[in-house]
Amino acid sequence: MTISGALSSALSGLRAAGRGAEIVSSNVANALTPGYGRREIQLSSSSIGASGGVRVDGIQRIVDAGVLADRRVAEAEQLNLQSSANFLLRVQELFGTPDTPNALTARLADFENSLIAATSRPDAPERLRASVSEAASLATAINDASRGIQNDRSIADRSIGQQVERLNLALNEVVALNNQITAALVQGGNIAGLQDQRQRVIDEINTLAPVREVQRDRGQVALYSAGGAILVDGGAAEIGFTTTNVVTPYMTLGAGTLGGLTINGTPVRSDSDKGVLRGGSIGAQFEIRDELGVEAQTQLDMIARDLVERFQDPAVDPTLTPGDAGLFTDEGNPFDPVDEVGLSERIQINAAVDPNQGGELWRLRDGMNAVVPGQPGNSTILQALTEVMTDPRPTGSGAFGGAAFTAVDLAATITSNIDVDRSSIEQKLSFAATRLTDLTDRQLADGVDTDAELGKLLVLEQNYAANTRLIQAADEMLQQILRL
Numbered sequence: 282m283t284i285s286g287a288l289s290s291a292l293s294g295l296r297a298a299g300r301g302a303e304i305v306s307s308n309v310a311n312a313l314t315p316g317y318g319r320r321e322i323q324l325s326s327s328s329i330g331a332s333g334g335v336r337v338d339g340i341q342r343i344v345d346a347g348v349l350a351d352r353r354v355a356e357a358e359q360l361n362l363q364s365s366a367n368f369l370l371r372v373q374e375l376f377g378t379p380d381t382p383n384a385l386t387a388r389l390a391d392f393e394n395s396l397i398a399a400t401s402r403p404d405a406p407e408r409l410r411a412s413v414s415e416a417a418s419l420a421t422a423i424n425d426a427s428r429g430i431q432n433d434r435s436i437a438d439r440s441i442g443q444q445v446e447r448l449n450l451a452l453n454e455v456v457a458l459n460n461q462i463t464a465a466l467v468q469g470g471n472i473a474g475l476q477d478q479r480q481r482v483i484d485e486i487n488t489l490a491p492v493r494e495v496q497r498d499r500g501q502v503a504l505y506s507a508g509g510a511i512l513v514d515g516g517a518a519e520i521g522f523t524t525t526n527v528v529t530p531y532m533t534l535g536a537g538t539l540g541g542l543t544i545n546g547t548p549v550r551s552d553s554d555k556g557v558l559r560g561g562s563i564g565a566q567f568e569i570r571d572e573l574g575v576e577a578q579t580q581l582d583m584i585a586r587d588l589v590e591r592f593q594d595p596a597v598d599p600t601l602t603p604g605d606a607g608l609f610t611d612e613g614n615p616f617d618p619v620d621e622v623g624l625s626e627r628i629q630i631n632a633a634v635d636p637n638q639g640g641e642l643w644r645l646r647d648g649m650n651a652v653v654p655g656q657p658g659n660s661t662i663l664q665a666l667t668e669v670m671t672d673p674r675p676t677g678s679g680a681f682g683g684a685a686f687t688a689v690d691l692a693a694t695i696t697s698n699i700d701v702d703r704s705s706i707e708q709k710l711s712f713a714a715t716r717l718t719d720l721t722d723r724q725l726a727d728g729v730d731t732d733a734e735l736g737k738l739l740v741l742e743q744n745y746a747a748n749t750r751l752i753q754a755a756d757e758m759l760q761q762i763l764r765l
Contacts, residue, residue: 286333287755293334294748297324300337301741312729316481318342319729320473342473344480345727350494352720353484357491357561359717362710364565365573369703371433372577375426376696385426385584385692388419389670393689396667399645404657409642416608416630423585427530427578427626434528434574437566438539442524444489444563445542451486452504452517455479459501459513466500486512490558508557510544518544520558530578530623534571542567580695581625583678585609587691589616589628590677597665600648606631607649608666621678
C-alpha cells in the first residue's frame, strides 16, 4: 500500500467514525422521544485502485413494523374503551347507586315513604306537602338525569367535529411528508428524521381512527382505516361531518337529525359494529352519541313512563277518567305511547296539587280532579297511591320482555344493568391497558439502549484512535522521506 493509499484509507475511517459518533449521539439524545427510530450506520469496504478504506452507505432506521402495528391497535382500543367506560360511569352517577342518597331508587323510596306517612295522617297538611315535595323532587331528578345524558351526547357531537378536523389536517400532513421523503430519497439525503415525524403523525391519526400502514414505492406509505376506507394513498381522503352542537332526546342519526360521516362526499357508516372509523376516539364519540346515550335515555324514559302510567290509572284515582293526567304528567298531559321518547325530560307533577302552580295539596288526598276538599280523614286514595308504588307491573317498553316490576325495582334493575355494562367494559379496558403496556415495552426494548450505544461509542473511539495513529505514521514516513 502506498503512503497516499494509507492516508486515504485512514481518512475514510475517520469520516466513518465521526458519522458513527454523530448517530450514537442522536440515539442517546432521543432515547425517550416518541416516534424516534433507532439509527444504525451502514458501512462497506471501499477499494480504489490499490487503496482500501471504508464507505458510509447510509443510515438505517430500525423499527419493528409488526410490534408498531400491534401497539397502535392496542392504543386505539384502549382509548376507545376508556371513553365508553367514562360515559357509563357518568350515566351511573346520574342514575345514582343504591348507597347514595340522591339515587333515583332512593328518591323513589323516599316518595313511597312520604305517601305512607300521609296515609297514616291524611288530615295533616304538612304530610301532604311532604309527599308533593318528594314527588316534585323525584320528577326533577329524572329531568336532571335526562339533561345530563343529552349534555354528554352534545359534548360527543362537538368532539367528533373537532377530531374530524384534526384528522383531515393529519392526513394531509402524511401526504406532505410522503412527498418530502420521496424528494429526499431522489436527492440522496437522510430521510430518518422525516420518517420519525411521519410516524408521530400516523400515531396521532391512529388514536382518532385506527389505521393500517402499507408501504409504497419511493418511501411513501398508504393508510387504511379499520373499516377498509382509504385514508391516504397518493392523496388524502376528505372526511366530512356537520356538527349539531346541542343534541336533544328526539335527535338520532337514523332519523337524519344528527350529522353522519362522509368520505370524499360519500356517506359512510359510523356505528361501533361496522363503522369505517370504528375502534378509536372518533368511533367512541359516535358510540356515545348514537348508541350508549340513546340506550341510557331509553331506560330513563322507561322509568318516567312507568311512573306516569301508574298514577293516571282511574282505578287508583277515581276522580280521573281515561285520558286524564294523574299525579305525574307529560308536561301537564297524560302519557301518549307514541310520544315516549324524551318523556324523562318532560315529566312533571300535576299542577292541580302543586301550590307553586296554583294547585291545592288536598287534591293528593281527594283526587286530581276533585273540585272541593273531601273528608280530611279519608285516606282511600292515598292508600291506593301507596299501593300502586309497590304493585308489580309489566313494562310497556324496553328490553325486559314484559317482566313485572315495582317502581323501585324497575329503577334498581336498570341501575344494576348499567353497572354490569360498565364493569364489563372496564374489564376489557384493563386487558387492553395491560396489552398496550406490554407492546409499548416491547417497542421500547427494540429502541435505543443507551448502554449499547455507549459501548458502540467506545469502539468508535478505538477506531478513531487507530486511524489517527495511521495518519501519524504516514506523516512520519513522509517527513523521513523529505529529510533524505
